[in-house]
Amino acid sequence: MIGDSAGRRAFDEFVAARSPTFIRLAYLLTAGDQHAAEDLLQTSLAKTALKWHKIDDPEAYLRQVMYRQQISWWRRRREYAVAELPEQAGADATYDVDLKIVVQKALGKLTAKQRAVLVLRYFEDQSESTVAATLGCSIGTVRSTAHRALARLLQLCPELHDLYIRTGEARHER
Amino acid sequence: MNADELVKDALGTVADEARLPAGVAGAAWRQRTRMRIRRTATTAAALVAAVTVGVITVPSLVAPDDPQVATSRIADGIAADPGRATPVQRVAAGRVTLTAYASCAPSTSDCAWHVLDPDTGRYGPTPWGWVAVAPGGRTAAVLEKTLPARRIGLADTAGGTVRRWIDLGRAAAGSVAWSPDGQRLLVTTYDFDPGLLDDPGDVPDERNSRTGFAIVDVASGEAAFHRLPGGPGVRSDLSWSPDGSLIWEDSGERQRPRKYYDLTGRTQPGPAQESLSDQDAGLSPDGRLLAMGGRSGSAPFVADVASGETTLLEPGGGHPIVRSLAWADDTHLIAWMQESGDSSRYRLVLVRVAGEQEVTPLTGWTDPRSTWWPSFTSEP
Numbered sequence: 001m002i003g004d005s006a007g008r009r010a011f012d013e014f015v016a017a018r019s020p021t022f023i024r025l026a027y028l029l030t031a032g033d034q035h036a037a038e039d040l041l042q043t044s045l046a047k048t049a050l051k052w053h054k055i056d057d058p059e060a061y062l063r064q065v066m067y068r069q070q071i072s073w074w075r076r077r078r079e080y081a082v083a084e085l086p087e088q089a090g091a092d093a094t095y096d097v098d099l100k101i102v103v104q105k106a107l108g109k110l111t112a113k114q115r116a117v118l119v120l121r122y123f124e125d126q127s128e129s130t131v132a133a134t135l136g137c138s139i140g141t142v143r144s145t146a147h148r149a150l151a152r153l154l155q156l157c158p159e160l161h162d163l164y165i166r167t168g169e170a171r172h173e174r
Numbered sequence: 175m176n177a178d179e180l181v182k183d184a185l186g187t188v189a190d191e192a193r194l195p196a197g198v199a200g201a202a203w204r205q206r207t208r209m210r211i212r213r214t215a216t217t218a219a220a221l222v223a224a225v226t227v228g229v230i231t232v233p234s235l236v237a238p239d240d241p242q243v244a245t246s247r248i249a250d251g252i253a254a255d256p257g258r259a260t261p262v263q264r265v266a267a268g269r270v271t272l273t274a275y276a277s278c279a280p281s282t283s284d285c286a287w288h289v290l291d292p293d294t295g296r297y298g299p300t301p302w303g304w305v306a307v308a309p310g311g312r313t314a315a316v317l318e319k320t321l322p323a324r325r326i327g328l329a330d331t332a333g334g335t336v337r338r339w340i341d342l343g344r345a346a347a348g349s350v351a352w353s354p355d356g357q358r359l360l361v362t363t364y365d366f367d368p369g370l371l372d373d374p375g376d377v378p379d380e381r382n383s384r385t386g387f388a389i390v391d392v393a394s395g396e397a398a399f400h401r402l403p404g405g406p407g408v409r410s411d412l413s414w415s416p417d418g419s420l421i422w423e424d425s426g427e428r429q430r431p432r433k434y435y436d437l438t439g440r441t442q443p444g445p446a447q448e449s450l451s452d453q454d455a456g457l458s459p460d461g462r463l464l465a466m467g468g469r470s471g472s473a474p475f476v477a478d479v480a481s482g483e484t485t486l487l488e489p490g491g492g493h494p495i496v497r498s499l500a501w502a503d504d505t506h507l508i509a510w511m512q513e514s515g516d517s518s519r520y521r522l523v524l525v526r527v528a529g530e531q532e533v534t535p536l537t538g539w540t541d542p543r544s545t546w547w548p549s550f551t552s553e554p
Contacts, residue, residue, distance in 0.1 A: 012199045015198060019194055019199075023193070024190075038195045038198075039427050039429075041195075041198060042201050042202050046202045046205035048202075099184060100188055103185065103187070103188050104188045104191075107188065118185070119185065122178060122181045122182050123189070125182070157184075160180070160184055
């Protein structure tokens, strides 16, 4: 009733090698919700396992499934349960901790598609055409979504915005 | 560091907080198994005493080469067909009877439904694309071979004659489930064939296959349709809650495995305990034990609702339990067992979850070249 499992060993090896990377992507896509990230990774891996004998590039397939799955879940729920975060760290906390908390909160305020584009473009350094293929949309949509997502992120993270502007200015001055 | 690298670095500091769960490969593989077998169509029904083949004494079920098998006996008896890869003779335990099953060829995804004839106690082939047997075991709601179907047939399980058709008009049915009282049908509607084994394409399908559902009053034939789109590209059948007041779907989410709706499709909280179960079996008939499991690499388990104490389903013998399907009574589960050594052969078993776990095979090991998945009917 369940079908063959001849590829189980290869699947295990693939998961062992790649899941440390993909749990990081899942964590970003779910705006820092550890449980939701585990669900997303496991469900995406299960869907990859379903097609294990048919797919040539399991990593690309898993990436595509994960991004589309997250957007689909978000559409169905119509809201996103952002993980509870501690209040912003006090004055004696390190700057990195402050920034991490602010960025995580900001991710939770983006749409799932904005998060997906942001992670693909800026965290994974994927080209616009690759992002379009992964998400099943046009390059124009990727470009506009990336622009809006980044602008929104910077608006929600003043610290990051200041750094971004200064870095950009420094780059232009060189 | 340029501006883009700054954003990457900021995202990286968030990603650094992620923790990789243990056993994710095994848990994903089990979820894949679950996706393939889909949710078993369990309906609440009263078993007809005359149909019962009778209690089969347990020693006759125990194969000499199955050291993990222990004796087990429950009040309403056991009927098993443990020597065959696909059942031919009636399979039942306690309140639950295997009333139909779909036998499928994984290579072609072509499935053939078999239904239990209550007069002969044997399963026979049918021409249908979906079968759900009603309370009492004598009537089956059937859909024609090509899904989604525009009408529902009410067929006699003894002989297979269709006694009546219920026209669904513009709606197209991909599955049917009987309400616990046997008075209504829950029809999950789709806009293209959702398939039975898995999604047909080699790439993720973005289409939202499920369109919604219909509640059909069997006596009058009247149907009320409600829009409730499902996830992309996969079969996502809806099920009745045990009391027939709500319907639910498998959400695929750990914190809320079942998502509940009222009979018009509005989201509802769902029963407090039952909604936490990610196993088909759900809550035991007496409401004391909840079938859970499989996450983070662990075996399925049962949780005591009152105390919170959990018991892993690990009966020993090297053959793991992979999924809890239905409660035969308050302390026995019908489950899929996997042959040891990472085999792709499985069998239905009855597991006693109280005290020392005992296993009784209900069917033989499946043939890896073909697959079948069960449709149960259970008494309230």
